[in-house]
Amino acid sequence: MPKCDNCDKLIAKKSTILECNTCSKTVHATQACTRLTSKQLAALRNTENLEWTCEVCRRETPRQRSFVIQEEEEEDDEELLLTQGTDSGSNAMKKLLSDISFEVKKAVKKEIGSVNEALSSCCQKMDGIMDTLATISGKIKELENKNTYLTNQNKHLELKIDAMEQYIGNLEQKQLNNTFEVAGVPEIKDENTEIILNTLATKLNIVKKEITTVKRLKGKNGKEGVIQVSFKQEEQVDQWIKAARKVTILAEDIVSCPDPATARTKIMIRRALSSANKTLLWQAKQKLKVTYKYIWFQGGRILVRKNDNDKPVIIRNLSDIDKMAVEHIVSR
Known part of the structure; x- marks a missing residue:
């Protein structure tokens, strides 16, 4: 070293x-x-x-x-x-440094110009994007307003349809207010519904009067149809229904029944219901039978009551039934 x-x-x-x-x-x-x-x-x-x-x-x-x-x-x-x-070396160095500084400034200026152009282009594109977003936002707002309007219109139409269905159902039921049905009577060949009604009137201890029509309706789903009886006055229907509650009548008491099982079938007399009310009553019994002790039809309406001392509640549509069923589940 x-x-x-x-x-x-x-x-x-x-x-x-x-x-x-x-x-x-x-x-x-x-x-x-x-x-x-x-x-x-x-x-x-x-x-x-x-x-x-x-x-x-x-x-x-x-x-x-x-x-x-x-x-x-x-x-x-x-x-x-x-x-x-001499001083030539110092001058040469100064010139070299000056040239280098000039070239560096030139290159930096060029790069800055490129960057400025790129930034300007980006700004223009961003302005375009912002304009597009503003347009889209406006359209979305317009669609939201239309959707709100259509939703309100739909609810309004649903209410009108529901009210119309209830009105039509009430008209149909009103036409059946003076009519009752006899269920449980087996259908036999060449039967006479007038004779069957006369026998039934005798069993009930009722004077047959003001009857307009007696006919058997066609059954559904393989079941026997009921016998429909119409009167001039609704009071006659009430009289027959009250009498039927006091007496037990079997099928063998009305017609000849070879089949022992059919012979012991209980005859029922009930008010005639429109198809809508039949469906509503059946649904109410299926979904509310656990919660409500009484489910019946009276005065053109479906009524339910939980206990003997409770006030009856009117069921107007299927929504009422579903609401009652949900309230029962929540309260458990």
Whole structure:
């Protein structure tokens, strides 16, 4: 390892050294050994064509090619002077630095221009996107308003349809107010419904009068149809129904029944119901029989009552039944 010619200490391999371009003397590249400022050392380190001459050589050969770095009292004001016989080296370095600075500024300006163009294009596209979003938002708002309007219209129509269905159902039921049905009478060949009604009247101890029609209706789903009896006055229907509640009449009491099981069938007399009320009454019995003790038809309406002392509740449609069923589940 070489020794520093200034401090006479060994120079480590990884240490930075400074070599005199005249006598090849080596010293530590520090301010103490070179007697240069930090800026002068930085200039030597970063500039390839600058050379260092030790103090001995500068004194002995003042005209030899060398460099002199002027040092002022403050390091911020130091200037590096290059000399190679004349000041041409310093001027060349200044021109080179000026050219480099110009090219750098030119390149930066060009890049900034490209960036500005890209930003301008992005801004224009963003403006277009914002306009499109505004248009879409307006259309969405318009569709929402239409949907709200149509929803309200639909609810209004549903209410009107429900009211119309109830009105039609009431008209149909009103036409059956003076009619009752006889269920449980087996249908026989060549039967005479007038004779059957006369036998039934005798069993009930009722005087048959003001009857307009007696006919057997066609059964559904393989079941026997009921016998429908119509009167001039609704009061006659009430009279027959009340009498039937006091007496138990079997099928064998009315007609000849070869089948013992059919013979013991109980005859029932009930008010005639429209198809809508039949469905409503059946649904009420199916869904509310666990909750409500009484479910019946009276005065053209379906009524339910939980206990003997409770007030009857009117069922107008299937929605009422579903609501009552849900309320029962929630209250459990």
